[in-house]
Amino acid sequence: MCPGKFFFSFRRGWCIAAGLALCLAGCSKPPPPNVLVITIDTLRPDALGLVSANPASATPVLDALAREGTAFTGAVTPVPLTLPAHLSLFSARIPHVHGVHDNGQTVPAEVPLLAETLRRHGYATGAFVSGFPLQSLFGLDRGFAHYDDRMPAGEQGWVERRAEDTVAAAATWLEQNDRAAPWFGWVHFYDPHDPYDPPREFWQPGPRGAYDGEVAYVDYWLGKLIVRARAAGGERPLLIVVTADHGEALGEHAEHTHGFFVYDSTVKVPLLFHWAGQVAPQRSDAPVRLIDVTPTVLDLLGLEPLPGAQGSSLAAGLRGGAIKAGPAVVETWLPWIYYGWSPLLAWRDNGSKYISAPNAELYDLAGDPGESHNLAGRDPVQTDRLALALAAATAAPAGVAAVSDNAEAVQRLRSLGYVGVGAPPAVPSGQLADPKDRIAQREQLRAADGLARAGRQVQAVAAFEAVLAQDADNRFALLRAGTAALQAGDTDKAVAHLGRSVQLEPRRAEARYAYADALMRLERYDEAAEHWAALAELQPRRPEAWFNLATALERGGHAERAAEAMAHYRRLKPAPG
Template identity: 40%
Template sequence: MFRNGTLAAIALFILGAGCSNSVKCPGTNVLLISIDTCRADRTSPYGFEHIETLTLDALAEEGILFWDAHTPVPLTAPAHSSLFTGWHPARHGVRDNASYTLNEEALTLAEVFQSNGYATAGFVATLLLSRQRGMAQGFDTFDDEFDSRKFVGFIPTVERTAEEIQQSTIQWLKENDRYPFFLFVHFYDPHLPYNPPSPWKEAYRDRPYAGEIAYVDYHIGQILAWMLEQGILENTLVVLVGDHGESLWEHHEMAHGMFLYDCTMHVPFILRLPDSVRTRKLSGARVNGTVTLLDVMPTILELEGIECPEVDGVSLVPCLMGHEQQRNILFAETMYPLFFNWSPLFSVRDYPWKFILAPEPELYNLAEDPAEETNLYEDDHPEVRRLQPMLEDEIAYLEESTHVASIKPEKMNTLVSLGYVAGGTLNGGTVEQLPDPKSKTRIYMLIDEALAKLGRGDLAGAEEQFLKAA
């Protein structure tokens, strides 16, 4: 969390909703839904016209939509670790998808609910969130079972489809006899490769990524419809988020993870209150202030009337009650470039300004340049002089408490040899010593294309792309 002097006073206010003094709903069920790789501006509640996401539309119409929500890291395992703990990646220690496990010292949202008597269950669609990665902490039931037949051949990812997740979730709901419950449901389909089943394959032939999101939306709808029919939904707090977005070739990136531009950082965040506290004023409301996935845990716990442990996020309940509140400036990172021996990136966002710490630093005015196409960086720019020291101080502060014990030994050795680890922590001040990922976009694009071909089973095409990148 940013310390004294780095808070930005902004109004997190609800448009067209007025205020409510009775939003808390202690003792209700909680359903937390995560759509992996879901870019906010590719869903209809966030203004995308070339997709049909009826379930998301209904949730937004009946709930509260956070218009400017962001992830602290554009990678699945670190982002979910932040979602589960309310901590920045530097604090919970999961810095990328391949090399880290969530440390048992971390206190997760599921563990808090479990200790307060809730039945807890989680259903995940990727091995990146398996129990081997530390993600099962606090869950009475944790379904990370994958069909062994899917491991045949060399493919970039193994996943469970939205239909499989939906069926397993409903089966658990049918068998569960403990209330209240905390239920986490994860969907992975929008991740590469984009290959939605029929009829979405045909309906979104020219935009398969959108087809995957629409496919997930349908199966979320099946879960909510079943809960409605059984009388469970009315007593359930529903929270839907994305873990990160997708570049879709913006900034010379096909997928995500390498850069910190908003196309991979801006995520959906919709909250639907239980019927007992959901009012007309809080149905179809929109929060315009900037928020983060770190805020999900403290917000849910305050709504449920449960004390929240120390976190880097803040509860958004005050703004739901019509109050103005202080907002932390947002910090983000990506360590993914280190896989290629390129420099990691760090950013600080104080709207409308965003500064990215890199060998070739970047500064953007998001109000005038939302696509982040015009780099305004100059050494003597007043926003650079303000934001760069703030970011560097924050990196140092967060690294003091990182749980690097969760890192694989071979990865630690690599980081030490590169000078990125000193005294047990990652040193963000050394970003200049490795190449800037922006200077390697041709190689990165070839690798992304190769991985996409692998996902489609095109081994010859993937080999050709890898050889070009070599």
């Protein structure tokens, strides 16, 4: 009896202990997932087979993610430009608040970013970007321990890394991570951006075949990336988020690319969340916002929201609850920054859209998704209601893009005698041209720019000057006429156009660079140094700004100051070996 009782008691104790161990293993908090955020530049929702209902879908990978997770087919970006949209995505703030309205500006150091939070919570962080507007010198790398922005040689501002090369770089990083800790990877594909030139085997039929072919090419390599990411993660779950910074007009509203208007052709983007067992398979046309992505990711991970976040978490909706889409502020300052015309602001709420412009616009998006019937004149009550809502949403003091987030760079510039690039740009006022009324002139400028890109600089200068004869302070024409004249060897003409360009927009880095270059060629070194210093303050991590500043100072007879600037250049870009 005793041995039997002992045996029975032992078995019972073993079972209790084993059951408790199993319970602890099964009931303990699951490991945090790896997080993979994928942004596909210039991606329209209707480029996905899931949205276009194309039976021969060219996007099987994206469509599968959409079927297995939650797919938003009409999310809203706050701005149809690459850098400010990505900053909104990762900061959960609209451009009015974070202050970056254009590519080439610098992310303010005080704006908190998703990568910083995840890194503080033990995530390995890596980013792989494929287009010049997202290079680290603009400041979006903050929080990433590894930020791969290597681009092939090419014309500055238009270089891109193809999808297959970006995937190769990202996969190498993923496979080198320690599986004991979770990772957060951001992979950006630039391929669908203009100009469209997919590998021939990916071209699609129809008038937009080249654009759709770029999307198909990205989809193929996205599939390869996801396979590698899952393999690199082992047993750890994987949260995948796929979205875009903006769409592409493709001729709608007489706009061929993006950034000029705020119509839905460039404002609506797809947004996909995929996490097996955690995100419900569902499809929604709710106009959720790009600024909702970071709050949602942090909520899904059980982490605190970013300070100052304006977006809202969609986590409850992803788990099968009600999906709530907040009103959206949309903007583009490109017409003002590039042309001197009116910027555009829009308010999207409850199926209506109001666009604040010299000639206001109001659209019923449910009945008129193409935004072809302006109701502002016929419905003044609704127009005023939405205008007041937009004014309230943008009443807070506007943020300003960083002049420099590098205290050492600022101190060095001050020690060299340079005191800044001027006050932040004032909010435009007065009678400004409505971009709708200048679309024909913009097409003239696009044609002139095409001549310059084709190497026909003399003809390009003449074409730009034809626009300047009608619009003397057109900023785009001044800058491009100046750079084309410089490339054609007409330095005096270049200086005249570029000097006016800098005067009109002192914080335009591209204009500062071109003007300083022209002054160098005329051996006006002291003047050139002022503009290289201004460029270094606008883009403090741009090595060539400091190198050229040192060169101008040395040639101007300021050897000691030149050595100081060159020392800072070497800190940014140390000599090989």
